[in-house]
Amino acid sequence: MTNTQMAARRAPNIDCCEPSRVSPYVAGLVGTCPRCGKGRLFSGLLRLAPSCSECGQDYSFADTGDGPAIFVMTIAGFIVCGAALWAEVVYQPPYWAHALIFLPLSALVCIGLLRPTKGLLITLQYFHKAEEGRRAS
Numbered sequence: 001m002t003n004t005q006m007a008a009r010r011a012p013n014i015d016c017c018e019p020s021r022v023s024p025y026v027a028g029l030v031g032t033c034p035r036c037g038k039g040r041l042f043s044g045l046l047r048l049a050p051s052c053s054e055c056g057q058d059y060s061f062a063d064t065g066d067g068p069a070i071f072v073m074t075i076a077g078f079i080v081c082g083a084a085l086w087a088e089v090v091y092q093p094p095y096w097a098h099a100l101i102f103l104p105l106s107a108l109v110c111i112g113l114l115r116p117t118k119g120l121l122i123t124l125q126y127f128h129k130a131e132e133g134r135r136a137s
């Protein structure tokens with residue numbers, strides 16, 4: 001294999017991607033690249049990969065800030081507090097039982113929802129070309 005062939009093999013595969021065929025909702029919830037839908041978006045639980053391993057899309061545009069945390073806190077609060085209120089009204093368990101059930105439940109719900117929510121916001125940011133506002137000069 002020549003050097004040119006090796007360089008072409010390592011270069012990002014730009015032709016593989018048709019952005020209109022990739023659903024930002026599916027790609028975000030699954031955690032795949034918003035451009036090609038194949039490469040991985042995350043390199044850890046919540047750490048964003050620097051770029052797509054399949055198409056080479058640079059993920060430096062992605063800046064979700066506190067958005068995923070706000071959505072997850074709202075949704076998890078609704079689920080966990082609703083379940084705790086329902087349990088209190090129906091079964092009236094002691095407070096230690098509430099703590100034993102609903103503290104781990106809140107952690108599981110928050111951790112479980114944070115990655116898909118972050119992926120969804122990043123892919124929607126890519127899809128809508130959202131970026132920080134700038135003043136026209």
Ligand SMILES: [Zn+2]
Nearest residue numbers: 033036052055
């Ligand atoms: Zn990609």
